[in-house]
Amino acid sequence: MNAFAEVLDTLPAVLRPALAASWQDYCDACAREELPAWPVERLHELAMVWAASEFVAAACVRRPAMLHELLTGGDLDHAYAPGQLRQRVDAALLDVSSEDALGVALRRLRQREMVRIAWRDLGGLAPTAATLGDLTDLADACVDAALGQLHVWEVARHGEPRDEHGQAQRLVVLGMGKLGGRELNYSSDIDLIFAFPEHGETDGRRSVSNQEFFLRLGQRLIRALDALTAEGFVFRVDMRLRPFGDSGPLVASFGAFETYYQTQGREWERYALIKARAIAGDIAAGEQLLATLAPFVYRRYLDFGAFEALRKLKAMIAAEVERKGMQDNVKLGRGGIREIEFIGQAFQLIYGGREPELRVRGILAVLERLALTRRLPEDAVVHLQYAYDFLRRTENRIQAQRDQQTHALPADELARTRLALAMGFADWGRFRDTLDGHRDYVAGQFHAVFSEPEAVTAAGEEVVDLGTVWAGQAGELAAVEALRGAGFDDAPQALAALERLRGSFSCRAMREQGRERLDRLMPRLLTALGKVEQPSRTLDRLLPLLEAIARRSVYLALLFESPVALDQLVTLASASPRITEQLTRFPVLLDELLNPAALYAPPNAAALRAELERMLSRVAADDFESQLITLRQFKQINVLRVAAADISGALPLMVVSDHLTMIAERLLARALELAWADTVARHGHPRCRVDGVERTAGFAIIAYGKLGGIELGYGSDLDLVFLHDSSGEEQQTDGARVLDNPSFFARLGQRLIHILSAPTPAGILYEVDTRLRPSGRAGMLVANVEAFADYQRRDAWTWEHQALVRARPVAGDAAIGARFIAIRQEILARPRDPLELRREVREMRERMRSEHGSRRADEFHLKQDRGGMADIEFIVQYLLLAHSREEPILARFTDNVRQLAALEATGILSSSDANLLRDAYRRLRRRSHIAKLRDEPSVIHGDELKEYREGAAALWRRLMED
The missing domain is CATH 3.30.460.10 (Beta Polymerase, domain 2)
Known part of the structure; x- marks a missing residue:
């Protein structure tokens, strides 16, 4: 007893009497049951446990043999x-x-x-x-x-x-x-x-x-x-x-x-x-x-209505807490366990339909995934996890005192001392300070996630009552004045647009919940529109989108709940009707507006690969239609990111094309994998025997034009040529439904084109043009690589060799790709009569200009008119075909800019001429990109870019005509 008395002296005085009584009762019970004494070296451990839990102390006194068995069996320690x-x-x-x-x-x-x-x-x-x-x-x-x-x-x-x-x-x-x-x-x-x-x-x-x-x-x-x-x-x-x-x-x-x-x-x-x-x-x-x-x-779409639903549920809980005076409830009170759970589960309900990795049950695992996906900042997640651990230990130790179901902090001194001791604190005050710190942080994070965003003007003051304007409850003059005060440049036009939207079938057919969400959103949208250039025109652009999402009001909830997403939408709509049209056709893209950091920083090639595989991993391997839709959604998401970064000025022109090209390359590679797997599943692998050695024949995709030249733009078609390397004997598949290899590769090519261009609810992936293959439409869809080489040597026209200047392998068998590169270098280095070559290139260009150039004197077609992009491209192609024999370095690259650098490095073009063509090409391409984003024709007027147009035209005359 003396040893235990020494232990008692280390504990708070208020706990000692009950502990001493329990210890005496336990010792008496052990004596009656002839059990050995409790080990002296573990007396402090026993005292700490019993001090924290009357339930444990009473159970041990009542059943000392049970405690002895737990101790000797090692169950307390392991x-x-x-x-x-x-x-x-x-x-x-x-x-x-x-x-x-x-x-x-x-x-x-x-x-x-x-x-x-x-x-x-x-x-x-x-x-x-x-x-x-x-x-x-x-x-x-x-x-x-x-x-x-x-x-x-x-x-x-x-x-x-x-x-x-x-x-x-x-x-x-x-x-x-x-x-x-x-x-x-x-x-x-x-x-x-x-x-x-x-x-x-x-x-x-x-x-x-x-x-x-x-x-x-x-x-x-x-x-x-x-x-x-x-x-x-x-x-x-x-x-x-x-x-x-x-x-x-x-x-x-x-x-x-x-x-x-x-x-x-x-x-x-x-x-x-x-x-x-x-x-x-x-x-x-x-x-x-x-x-x-x-x-x-878990809904298939982004369910931002979850915020609204959980906000209402929390309000009901808060009212109950207030009514019953449960403010010190560590589960339901302010900053309690339930608020942490609501934070995690709100994101699960919103995103879980599209991100199965969020469908986990434990809140700590949910928070971990929210940090990995950047839905929540990593430091916030770490703090919430610490708070959750502290709150759950507090809850457990409240309940462990008497084995009672309670979540309330104790009110009496004895129970408070027990809890503080159990939580490792010297006194109640220090414990309470730490607890309140965690609860304050949780409450702050809960408010940040669930509070309704405030609509404010640029000056930070409460907005003019634009809700009344939207509802049609203000007179016409008052409504126009309110819109003008909100920043609208053409207030009457904006008011007419609002009336059209309000009277549209989509709005009139809305359910009550959707109508409420639209009514809450519109004043905020109008406020955001007032901050951009030409807000009235931007509102007109957004009307079709608003009508589209009126039928799926979850997107209205998304924009209402996320001011960041709303601002990004208005910014992008102001800059580009093309982007607005894409968002209207595919509202699922609105999710990308939630994270500006990702929106304006397109991923690199490795990140693109990982993202596409992650998206496809959520689709069943045998669900072909869903795979097609996923490929299209991947493209839409990533092209939107590129366009957003382009509009913001975050990416230079060349990098924009690099990103668009990387997207296409990744999709081509994955589409080929799907097409290959499907065709092989039907017919087996294409096998052939050469010199007694059996092997599987390969297939490769060769990109021409803008993709081949790493100059892909928004909405560009893909100019593709398909090659295989089947040769020798026994050229047939090894499956149950045997095909000769040429037929196998023809079906593979057709399957690949179907994957790329088949219409789905998510649109098409790319328009594909295969007319640059040997013999054009009359030729085989997939050519043997050696037959391709013979065609280029014997039958190809000069314009086909020009096209070869911008061709490169982009997917498929690496050996075929290397063979194509060798063929290309061989063909480009063939000896040619410079005068005859120049005549053929010039005549082809003039024919294109007469067919596709502008017909009006006050217009300039950025590509086809004199001094346009096609003139520059043809100059480069002519010079490469004329000089690659003596300067092999010219055949190394497929893009115009690096080809011009090679022509400059070899002295074929002077630095001044090369700089002129480079600058002109970049300026014209940049203006073409802008026209695409604005959904405008590739035509400019007046003196725009006159210096570059005239410089390129003059160089054309000097190099190609004089």
């Missing part, structure tokens, strides 16, 4: 191995033969395991996550083991429940809330839902319907777990989360579940189902049920 807890539960129930015996066994086991878990937690021997996991495993094992025994007894009475096909049926138990999320705490209720797969009846002599069988089984399970007896209880069971709550049936079939959630499921039930997990009974069937319900929880 975590259980996987499955060990379930083995203990099964062993405890091994000999039970009645429901009363089942209840006793479960309750005694529960007390032992709760003491073990509490001891390891309070003694600092287990982290919070391990404690929550142990508590969850205990509940899982108890429920499943009890259900298994009760099922056997119920079957003995009524027979096995079977469906109409004779298949045996089992009850499915879904764990909800913290149990489902594997985050169960001390003394928590367990939220359960019961379901069974199919209707039918039992096969016994006293047959009953499956519904009745599982109802009785569920009732017996609840009694076994929940009933308060002399041994206590196992777990309090709450069934209120089932369909229709307390008024609904205790157990229902899978079909009834699907019907309920499809027709009557409410927003809070989506939130609840996030953590649902099959914990007992037929686990596999339970997971199938949850997979069936996933579309109800």
Whole structure:
């Protein structure tokens, strides 16, 4: 006793009397049961645990042998191995033969395991996550083991429940809330839902319907777990989360579940189902049920309405907290556990339909994924995780004091001292300061995520009542004045646009929720429009988009909830009708406006590859249509990023084309993989034998034109040539449906073109032009690489050799690509008569100019008119064909800018001429890009770019005509 007295002296005085009494009672009990004394070296550990938990102290006094067994068996010092807890539960129930015996066994086991878990937690021997996991495993094992025994007894009475096909049926138990999320705490209720797969009846002599069988089984399970007896209880069971709550049936079939959630499921039930997990009974069937319900929880589109729904739910909770005076509730109060869960689950509900990696149950895992995807700042996530750990330990240790279900901070000095000590603090004040710091941070983050954004003017003052203007409740003069005051350059035009939108079919057909969202959004949109150039014209551009998303009001919620996205939309719409039209056709792209850092920084080639693979990984391997749609969405997202960066001035012209080219190359490579896999699955691999060696023939894509020249623009077609290297003997596939290799590659080429150009709900990927292949439309769609070389040597026209100047391999077999590069260098280096070559190139150019150039004297076509881009390209092609024989370096590159640099380096062009052509080409291309973004013809007027046009025209005359 003296050693224990010394330990007591290290603890707060208020705790000593109760501890001393418990220690004396424990020693007396050990003496009666002839148990050895508690080890002196662990007295401080025992005192700390007992000081924090009256429940543990009382259990040890009542059952000292249990504590001795926990100590000597090592269970206090070591975590259980996987499955060990379930083995203990099964062993405890091994000999039970009645429901009363089942209840006793479960309750005694529960007390032992709760003491073990509490001891390891309070003694600092287990982290919070391990404690929550142990508590969850205990509940899982108890429920499943009890259900298994009760099922056997119920079957003995009524027979096995079977469906109409004779298949045996089992009850499915879904764990909800913290149990489902594997985050169960001390003394928590367990939220359960019961379901069974199919209707039918039992096969016994006293047959009953499956519904009745599982109802009785569920009732017996609840009694076994929940009933308060002399041994206590196992777990309090709450069934209120089932369909229709307390008024609904205790157990229902899978079909009834699907019907309920499809027709009557409410927003809070989506939130609840996030953590649902099959914990007992037929686990596999339970997971199938949850997979069936996933579309109800995780919508296919971005569900920004979740913010609104959770905001309302939190307001209801806050009102209840205020009404009941629960401000010190660490779960429901300000800055509590529920606010952290709401933050994570809001993003799950919004993005989970498109990002399956967010469909996890535990909040810490959710936060981790939100940091990885930059939905939340990494430092915020780290702080929230620390706060969650602190709050959950606080909650657990409040409940561990007396094994009571409470989330409120204690009010009396004794309980406060216990809690502070259990949390590692010298006194209540220091603990409370730390707790309040965490709660303040959580509340701040919750407000940042869930508070409604304020609409303000540029001056920061409350906006003019533009809501009244939008609603049509202001007089015409007052409405025009309000719009003019908001910054609109043509207020009457803007008012007319608003009236057209308000009277459109889309708006008139809106449901109440959508109408409310539009009414809340429009004043903010009008305020944002007033800050850009030509707001009235920009509003006109946005009207089709607003009509399109009026039918899917979740996008209205997105723009209302995210001022950043709204500002980006207005900025892009002001700069580019092309982008606005894309957003109108594919509103899913609005998601990209949420993150300006990513929007204005297009990814590099490696990041593009990773992003595309990540998107495709979410699509079933056999879902071909979804794969096509995913490829198109990938392109739309990344072209939008390039265009946004282009408009902002963040990317120079050459880098814009580099990014657009990288996007096309990645898509071509992936499209070829899909086409190859599909064609091989049908016909096998194309095999051939050369000199006795058998091999698989290869296929490669050669890019010509803008793609080949790394000068791809917005909306560019892809000029492609397909090559294969099948040769020798036995050229045929090795599959069940054998094809000769030329036919195989023809089908592969057709499949590839279909993947690229087939119309889908997400549009097409690229228009493809294959007319540059040998013999054009009359030639084979896929040419043998050596036949291609012979054609270029013998039959190709000069213009085909010009096209070769800008050709390069972009996807497929590397050996064929290397062979093509060698063929290209050979052809470009052929000896040519300079005068004859110049005549042929000039005549081809003049024919193009006469067919495609502008017809009006006051217009200049950026590509086709005299001094335009085509003149510069033809000059370069002529010089490369004329001089590559003596200067092989000229054939190294395929883009105009580096080709001009090579012509300058070899002295074929003077530096002044090369600089003139480079500057002119860049300026003309830049102006062409702008025209594409503005959805304007590639035509300029007056003296725009006159210096560059005239300089290029003069050089054309000097090099190609004089």
